[in-house]
Amino acid sequence: MPPDLIAEVLVQGVLTGLVYGLMALGLSVIFGVVRVVNFAHGEFTVLAMYAAWFLFSRLGLDPLIAAAPIALAFFVLGYGLQRGLIAPFVRRPEHLQFIYMVGMAIVLVNALLLVFGPDARHADVPYAFDSWRLGPILVDKVRVFAAAGAILICAALFAFFRYTLVGTAIRACADNLIGAEVVGLDVGRLFAIAFGIGLACAGAAGALMVVLSDATPNLAPSFTLLAFTIVIVGGLGSMTGALAGGVLIGVAEALASIVFSPSLKSMVSFALLVVVLALRPQGLIGRRA
Amino acid sequence: MNGAGRSFISREKAVALALLGALLVAAPLVLDRYFLSVFILVFWSAYVGQAWNVMMGFAGLLSLGHALYVGVAAYIAAALYVHFGLSPLIGLIPAAAACMGFGAAIGWLGFRFRIEGVYFALLTIAFAEATRIAFDNSDWTGGAGGLFISVSSATAGQWWNLRGGPLLFYYLALAMAAAAFLFCALLMRSPLGYRWLAVREDPEAARALGVDVLRVRLASVIVSAAMTSLAGVFYAFYYNNVFTGQIFDISRSIEIILAPIIGGVGTLFGPILGAFVLIPLGQLLLWGTQALGLDAPGLEALLYGLCLMIIVTRAPEGVWPRLERLLRGKDEAP
Numbered sequence: 306m307p308p309d310l311i312a313e314v315l316v317q318g319v320l321t322g323l324v325y326g327l328m329a330l331g332l333s334v335i336f337g338v339v340r341v342v343n344f345a346h347g348e349f350t351v352l353a354m355y356a357a358w359f360l361f362s363r364l365g366l367d368p369l370i371a372a373a374p375i376a377l378a379f380f381v382l383g384y385g386l387q388r389g390l391i392a393p394f395v396r397r398p399e400h401l402q403f404i405y406m407v408g409m410a411i412v413l414v415n416a417l418l419l420v421f422g423p424d425a426r427h428a429d430v431p432y433a434f435d436s437w438r439l440g441p442i443l444v445d446k447v448r449v450f451a452a453a454g455a456i457l458i459c460a461a462l463f464a465f466f467r468y469t470l471v472g473t474a475i476r477a478c479a480d481n482l483i484g485a486e487v488v489g490l491d492v493g494r495l496f497a498i499a500f501g502i503g504l505a506c507a508g509a510a511g512a513l514m515v516v517l518s519d520a521t522p523n524l525a526p527s528f529t530l531l532a533f534t535i536v537i538v539g540g541l542g543s544m545t546g547a548l549a550g551g552v553l554i555g556v557a558e559a560l561a562s563i564v565f566s567p568s569l570k571s572m573v574s575f576a577l578l579v580v581v582l583a584l585r586p587q588g589l590i591g592r593r594a
Numbered sequence: 595m596n597g598a599g600r601s602f603i604s605r606e607k608a609v610a611l612a613l614l615g616a617l618l619v620a621a622p623l624v625l626d627r628y629f630l631s632v633f634i635l636v637f638w639s640a641y642v643g644q645a646w647n648v649m650m651g652f653a654g655l656l657s658l659g660h661a662l663y664v665g666v667a668a669y670i671a672a673a674l675y676v677h678f679g680l681s682p683l684i685g686l687i688p689a690a691a692a693c694m695g696f697g698a699a700i701g702w703l704g705f706r707f708r709i710e711g712v713y714f715a716l717l718t719i720a721f722a723e724a725t726r727i728a729f730d731n732s733d734w735t736g737g738a739g740g741l742f743i744s745v746s747s748a749t750a751g752q753w754w755n756l757r758g759g760p761l762l763f764y765y766l767a768l769a770m771a772a773a774a775f776l777f778c779a780l781l782m783r784s785p786l787g788y789r790w791l792a793v794r795e796d797p798e799a800a801r802a803l804g805v806d807v808l809r810v811r812l813a814s815v816i817v818s819a820a821m822t823s824l825a826g827v828f829y830a831f832y833y834n835n836v837f838t839g840q841i842f843d844i845s846r847s848i849e850i851i852l853a854p855i856i857g858g859v860g861t862l863f864g865p866i867l868g869a870f871v872l873i874p875l876g877q878l879l880l881w882g883t884q885a886l887g888l889d890a891p892g893l894e895a896l897l898y899g900l901c902l903m904i905i906v907t908r909a910p911e912g913v914w915p916r917l918e919r920l921l922r923g924k925d926e927a928p
Binding site: 336342390393397399400401403404405407408409410411412414415416417418419422423522526530533534537541566568569571572575576578579582583586 | 712716717724730844845851855856895902906907
């Protein structure tokens with residue numbers, strides 16, 4: 306195999322992996338703070354893909370710009386969902402959370418199917434086929450833009466959790482819930498904000514994703530699995546872990562599709578998952594629970 | 595545990611069960627083909643629910659990848675029959691052995707490193723998905739194109755090859771559901787059953803009392819996998835085909851765990867009741883949307899998802915414990 310092909314695929318894998326990482330980051334925040342397993346995460350991401358596609362085809366709004374309003378809308382959606390529907394499930398056993406979120410996932414996917422039909426939707430931005438030449442390799446513009454968007458949003462989130470009062474309070478909930486309640490934090494509100502942030506990540510990632518691949522309703526369950534794989538490989542509860550896991554899975558899948566065959570690419574990420582669970586269950590950058 | 599029940603179920607429940615059993619044995623006299631198929635689905639779902647409950651309900655281990663055992667067993671039994679003409683009654687043995695091997699591998703990988711809760715559940719999903727992809731790329735099992743079991747007049751009525759009409763499958767499924775119920779009732783009151791209970795409630799305390807937690811947990815995965823493998827063989831020969839996309843899919847795993855969760859996790863009647871609630875619910879939604887002329891793709895599944903959310907919100911501990919309290923009524927009053 307020519308080395309420049311491998312380099313090209315590697316770069317592609319890293320860029321796509323950053324967008325995956327942003328999606329997984331949302332899942333990680335929700336699980337780390339609210340301790341609810343969001344089994345509808347991929348469904349929300351695909352919902353955002355449709356939203357971005359709709360804005361693009363009706364209003365001509367570039368999905369990379371639309372990512373901002375979509376993330377905002379998803380934050381509000383997440384805040385409302387946590388306050389209204391999910392809060393009662395926070396202290397219930399995992400299998401009930403699972404069925405509840407799966408019920409929500411089924412509703413979302415089938416609502417998309419009802420409204421938009423099973424056909425694949427794609428946002429054909431004017432620069433879809435442009436690329437830059439970097440020495441011997443070609444890099445797609447869309448991938449660079451999408452990855453840059455993902456990095457920007459992640460940086461903003463890191464700053465939020467590090468430097469703002471609300472962000473610190475949310476981290477306190479994740480570290481020690483009882484302690485947070487004892488010092489008088491409004492845990493219900495912080496949970497809602499965390500869930501909102503989680504969905505905002507899914508929303509932004511979905512909007513960025515629509516320039517990289519087609520949107521179909523049946524993409525959703527595989528996105529959910531992908532997000533989980535990334536979060537576990539990276540380390541549950543670790544924000545850098547989610548990003549690193551995204552990049553690792555992105556690269557592994559991209560390499561697998563040229564070394565083996567495209568149909569085997571998710572096999573590689575599951576193999577990676579099994580290896581990580583067997584050797585380092587806390588993930589690459591995770592703390593022991 | 596109150597000392598009252600020496601036998602594993604109360605007299606009233608036994609009578610009610612015997613009546614239900616007799617009714618179901620006689621039911622094919624009046625049921626048409628459609629209702630037979632619905633009942634077969636109900637029994638199948640009650641059976642697998644019971645098998646899943648051995649892990650979740652008895653030992654407290656959440657498996658979200660039971661489609662793995664259904665799929666592996668279905669493929670092995672079907673492939674042995676298609677390639678070598680081996681009867682599924684014999685093919686069942688390697689199928690069950692393979693599933694027990696998979697179960698043991700997942701369990702060992704998980705419990706040795708104390709991968710618990712959500713992590714363990716995700717490990718089971720990962721195994722199911724990875725196996726699906728592996729079968730997709732294997733020629734012996736027909737790849738993504740699936741494996742077909744031929745239906746011809748030459749083999750018709752060969753019950754030992756599980757070739758026959760809906761009546762054969764009706765009674766087989768009924769017998770499986772009944773046997774699983776009895777087996778689980780016995781398991782629950784066996785020394786192993788009490789160890790499962792101890793490990794489920796508090797693994798550390800159980801360990802302190804000298805229970806080998808790893809072994810006890812492995813036992814539950816292996817028993818559950820072996821039971822589920824039977825359902826897989828049944829599936830292959832009832833539908834006469836196996837497709838990776840259908841049988842290994844995550845939606846199959848979800849379907850399997852719905853009945854026992856809706857019915858009541860850890861109870862003997864939960865999986866049965868759950869199956870009797872959910873399968874007809876699905877059929878009703880299908881009818882309803884069609885009768886109203888609303889047969890848009892996705893609508894009936896959307897309503898089904900809504901029903902799930904409503905049921906888990908309203909009856910988080912399951913329908914059976916509620917019903918049981920309702921039936922007991924006043925005599926339980928303090």
